[in-house]
Amino acid sequence: MVSTHPAGVQNSGYQYLTDSITAANSPNQELLPLTARVNSHDCLEIGGCDVTSLVQQYGSPLYILDEETLRTACRQYRDAFKRYYPGVSQVLYASKAWSCLAVSAIVASEGLGIDVVSGGELYTALQAGVSTEKLYLHGNNKSVAELTLAINSGCTIVVDNWQELHTLAQARGKRQEARGEDSAAPIKIMLRLTPGIECHTHEYIRTGHLDSKFGFDPNQLDEVFKFVSQEPSLNCVGLHAHIGSQIFERQPHQDLAAVMVQWLSKAKNYGLAIAELNVGGGLGMRYTESDDPPSIAEWAKAICEGIKNACEVHALPLPKLLCEPGRSLIGSACVTAYTIGSSKIVPEIRT
Numbered sequence: 001m002v003s004t005h006p007a008g009v010q011n012s013g014y015q016y017l018t019d020s021i022t023a024a025n026s027p028n029q030e031l032l033p034l035t036a037r038v039n040s041h042d043c044l045e046i047g048g049c050d051v052t053s054l055v056q057q058y059g060s061p062l063y064i065l066d067e068e069t070l071r072t073a074c075r076q077y078r079d080a081f082k083r084y085y086p087g088v089s090q091v092l093y094a095s096k097a098w099s100c101l102a103v104s105a106i107v108a109s110e111g112l113g114i115d116v117v118s119g120g121e122l123y124t125a126l127q128a129g130v131s132t133e134k135l136y137l138h139g140n141n142k143s144v145a146e147l148t149l150a151i152n153s154g155c156t157i158v159v160d161n162w163q164e165l166h167t168l169a170q171a172r173g174k175r176q177e178a179r180g181e182d183s184a185a186p187i188k189i190m191l192r193l194t195p196g197i198e199c200h201t202h203e204y205i206r207t208g209h210l211d212s213k214f215g216f217d218p219n220q221l222d223e224v225f226k227f228v229s230q231e232p233s234l235n236c237v238g239l240h241a242h243i244g245s246q247i248f249e250r251q252p253h254q255d256l257a258a259v260m261v262q263w264l265s266k267a268k269n270y271g272l273a274i275a276e277l278n279v280g281g282g283l284g285m286r287y288t289e290s291d292d293p294p295s296i297a298e299w300a301k302a303i304c305e306g307i308k309n310a311c312e313v314h315a316l317p318l319p320k321l322l323c324e325p326g327r328s329l330i331g332s333a334c335v336t337a338y339t340i341g342s343s344k345i346v347p348e349i350r351t
């Protein structure tokens with residue numbers, strides 16, 4: 001259990017033995033948190049806490065987060081990108097998976113940044129003390145209030161569409177007028193593109209196909225690059241794509257790496273010094289016994305190799321590589337405990 005205030009984020013008395021944690025199973029391949037066990041009272045125990053006692057103390061339904069599992073997943077992501085990618089890398093936590101002060105503070109203390117998708121998530125990450133250098137605001141329908149909060153905080157805005165691009169281009173002018181400033185810094189942005197990559201996951205969580213509602217159409221890449229390169233109020237630092245969630249194959253992410261490096265090479269034609277590629281999230285996790293996702297390290301290796309190979313082909317220097325896992329980072333650290341009210345037994349069929 002963790003407290004809901006970052007000041008109260010403690011390791012609950014565990015000994016964190018980095019070596020044994022690094023060698024641990026990949027949390028996304030587990031059904032339960034790494035510390036789950038049945039204790040001598042025949043009760044489920046998580047992180048050394050008896051779940052029945054927790055429910056007695058806090059009531060139910062009760063969300064339980066195993067800090068050790070979350071930290072292990074953070075370290076495995078961070079360490080795998082360091083191991084397999086010779087350039088600079090940064091793992092971001094996609095906080096839509098669970099945004100609260102304690103979780104934000106824990107992932108930040110492991111060196112991760114955070115990807116947020118609303119003003120509320122951005123506010124939470126800021127309150128948890130996450131550095132704005134490592135904060136990225138997503139969304140295909142950001143309000144002016146959310147964009148303003150992002151601009152004032154100095155985080156990077158991942159621009160999803162033309163409308164947003166125009167709003168941001170005008171925002172600096174308006175700010176200068178309102179404050180009488182003549183040199184407001186350009187707004188740091190990334191561009192989200194739709195890579196046109198299909199993957200085998202549920203259609204509702206597939207976002208990489210060409211008619212997805214997210215991101216610019218890559219067929220308009222020239223216009224987008226031209227616009228951004230001529231707009232002094234915008235500082236485009238990177239490109240982003242996210243092909244979907246709960247993906248068990250590695251090939252779509254390798255294909256994505258190749259496509260994104262092609263975009264990067266095109267940016268040179270417009271004099272844009274784009275130095276960051278963000279490949280999104282998407283690694284699946286184990287919800288049922290039969291689910292068999294790749295490990296965090298296997299996924300990271302596939303992506304890093306994809307980017308390295310494509311950069312070699314295009315003779316490009318390695319970009320700073322970002323990824324933003326959500327469910328595979330936190331899902332198996334979480335358990336919800338319920339109290340059974342009443343039950344119905346249909347003999348030999350179902351309880």
Ligand SMILES: Cc1ncc(COP(=O)(O)O)c(C=O)c1O
Nearest residue numbers: 094242245246281282325326327
């Ligand atoms: C833009 C973006 N990045 C990252 C994620 C996280 O994906 P996952 O939880 O599959 O890792 C999502 C999920 O919807 C997303 O939309």
